[in-house]
Amino acid sequence: MRETLGEKIFRAVVLVGLSLFVLLPLYVMVTTSLKPLGDVQAGFSWLPSRLTFAPFIEMWSTVPLARYFLNSLVVTSVATLFSVAVAIFAAYAVSRWRFRGRGPFMTAVLSTQMFPGVLFLLPLYLIFVNIDAAFGVPLVGTRIGLIITYLTFSLPFSIWMLAGYFDGIPKELDQAGKVDGAGNLTILLRIILPAARPGIVAVAIYAFMTAWGEVLFASVLTTEETRTLAVGLRQYATQTNVYWNQILAASIAVSIPVVVGFLMMQKNFVAGLTAGAVK
Amino acid sequence: MRRRTLLTAAPLAAAGAAGLAACGSSSGGGSNDSPDSLTYWASNQGTSVENDKEVLTPVLERFTEETGIDVSLEVIGWADLQTRIQTAITSGQGPDVLNIGNTWGVSLQATGGLLELGDEEFEALGGREQYVEAALATGGEEGTDPASIPLYGLAYGMYYNVKMFEEAGIEPPTTWEEMVEAAKALTDPDEGVYGMSLAAGSYTENNHFAFINATQNGAALNDAEGKPTFTEDGVVDGILRYLDLMQEHEVVNPSNAQFDNGTKSVTSFANGEAAMIINQNNANATIESQGMAPEDFRAIPFPAPADAVDDCASHLAGINIAAMADTDNRDGALAFMKFMTSPETQAELGKPFASLPVLVDGEPTFTEDSEQADMFMEVYAERSAPLPLVAWEDQFETTVGQAMNAMFATIATGGKVTREDVVTAMQTAQDSIRA
């Protein structure tokens, strides 16, 4: 069980190399966000000529960052919540019943992963417009429309993963519940969900991250009022200037909550993903 | 088992798709169902989307006072504008009035999504004659009713660094050859200074110069039937001449091949890394915001070769304003368009947006320097021509522009581009046009 020299060297090389690879862009991000605009347009320097927090202040006014942040938060959180809920129910059905159409359902759902997103865009937009015309429910340019879209985007992978995870939860537990007189819903809520917590967390994180960074659909389905961060960040490259320092400052600001949240949850994320995958 | 589900799924999907057919746009005349409000999509013309909103809001309030119509404004960045317009046209749901790049004028007219402006509409607008003729021509194919009218005029000028020229004792150039000579004299790669800076990686800028140079050579990019003619000698020579600035004469920093928009070459100029740039007249704001004093730079017309057939100095650049064919406030939309192109509004917006007036007797307010104002006005009125007024104009921009991007990239990375290469590239671009 003792480590060989070879192993030690291997570990050192790998860790140092990868650390540098990972750290370089992060360092550039942080230092550039603290540089004055002049620094950014001249040749690269490792340290700012003078440290300034101006980009972090100006970035709120060049672009209505606060509004975009709020929009992103609302859209992403709600989409994640409902996506996980819908996925749980669907995965429960797929895992516990061999009903007719189970195969085609899973195949159809998985095949959606292969279709390039670009082509959904126009037809989806048309569907939303139709619904608005027919039922008076505004979907284009509203947060609701975006929420529905995002929650569906993460469904296939979530259902797949959760179903696999649920499959790993022994059905004896279900039986035991039934013997005690529990209905299907109770079994789901009382027995399966607690046991599936890592999987659920994994799926929630995946859904959140998918929605948080999505650009293409957001650029079409939002208006000025409802615009999200992902699209909003692009507006730092304006008609007259490319405000690199502000772009990176804003990038850092929007990344911190996601990164921190992810790192806190990552153990659960991993456990959830691999269990589902192993299945 | 399996089959049954598929069978039930198919009609559902088909029904869904058929339901979509219920949509699709209605007639093209617009209606007056909601006369009290308008939705307006403006493009980003100033320093930022936010700033544009601040500039436009008081103007719109004045309109509301005069007419009682509420205007709901959205300023859309260039990255998203085209996609938004496409989806609006496809679905019939969108703004009432919108800005468009004037080079999109004919393409958008072809979709039928913009309100056609016939005699009746022009009466409401105040007549055709008030607009600069060439600018008005960008609104539609020749011989047809335009679908948009000019709103902001823009023209290219060649900005040069006054100090650098004085120190070197060079006169501002009046011909292409003089420009090249001046550039060579001012190029010093070791100091990191080049004679010129070009947005060589921007397909939008590149295609403009393909056009301008071709026009200077007396060649056109399309024939009388509206078919593309990219391989004509005049066109090829014009492009080669432009490429040679980097290739043959080496007065352009190869790094410029990375500049994917005009702002980057302007920044380079403002930092003293280039002595000349060719930019639209709204470059002043950018140059000054980078710290260059107004007296340190001047603009002159972009020169043509001494033996040029045409002294074209710019393409007719600018922004048009149009009403959507499906608008539900047709009269209001026309009134708004008239308001935006009225002398007062034009004068008011000319300064923050650095635009040239599109009215024949318009007053230029984009600069206080009357000499510069006269210079740009002359270029706009006399020495500029519109890009091909054909429905495939947008394809021309992408194919030719991107071909030039690739050729600049080849040169920058050490390769060579011969005249034959240009011909081949243009032939490929031409073949890609699905007219």
Place this chain on the structure above:
Amino acid sequence: MTTTAPRGTTTPPTSAEPTAPRRRVGRTWFPYLILLPAVILELLIHIVPMVTGFWMSFVELTKFFIRRWTEAPFAGLDNYRIAVDIDTPIGQELLSSFLVTVAFTALVVGLSWGLGMAAAVALQRPFRGRGVFRTLFLVPYALPLYAAVITWNFMLQRDTGVINHLLVDQLGLLETAPFWLIGENAFVSVVVVAIWRMWPFAFLMFMAGLQSIPDELYEASAMDGASPLRQWRAVTLPMLAPVNQTMMLVMFLWVFNDFNTPYILFGTAQPPAGDLISFHIYNASFLSWDFGVGSAMSVLLLLFLLAVSLLYLYVTQWRKGSSDA
């Protein structure tokens, strides 16, 4: 994550087995009910648009018809013919974009796999500070895509970027500063950026998978005199096989379809060397209003990915089936 089922219970571990009735008859509407939200959403957002997309590929949908798209003329297989005709620029460019994407995917998936594996193995044994490395290595994946890619764009600028500053000015490895965002090097750039974002995902999956490998296996193998490399091949790899399989497929699909990375990295100056297929199709459809041809290209892409996925699943299931005791 296998449970040893006591003899006598019917708990089949796989999903592909004969449908023996296992629930009492009566409550059979329940699964359909709870499946309904997912079905409705999928139809609305995925299936109907997909079908529409299919339809669009058989129709001449250009700027002239986009307003009355229900009246767009039927084009049969014309759009497909245009897309695959390699004698025309459109077909040629599609093919070259396809090849670039294949090379891109192979490199990115392969190298991400390699780096992820190396990192997971290096961090397999506990040591002080292991948590720090784990956290650090996950940051690229956690970082929102836009922030990550735009930073790389900034770093790869020829004159003001840190990469050239390092290579040319400080380390003196190269004479003249090369271009990274245009020309041939653009391919290298997009591959590196994609790997930077992707490898933590592989690392994450492997790390979790490794945790479930019992130490006894390694001990036994060490006692047999196996070198670390041999242990890795004989113990680690086979135990990671299930994780590997799913992950590879998922990574392949994600990487092949990657739209955002080239879109943000290259902006509007897309170099042919970095022309990935998702963006290429966007270019061919949205930017030129030629939705018919764009849809045809998408359908072709879909068919290709479907074929590869099915082949992959077939091979892995067959392998699994033949190696299961």
